[in-house]
Amino acid sequence: MATPRHQLTIVEVCDELSISRRTFYEWRAKKRAPRCIKLPNGEIRIRRMDLDNWLDTCEEAA
16 A cells, blocks of 8 residues: 655646646746745645645635
């Protein structure tokens, strides 16, 4: 059994949210995306916990 990954790539986040990379980067530029980690090689990762917390803030009251 594989261990769960705690850091997601932008591709994985975009797939999960059904959005394009362009949309993700637009949200990031507008400070509307989940918190990101910029690695020394320039790649970006999103912690699973940060994505889940961010999604919680997007909920609307019914």
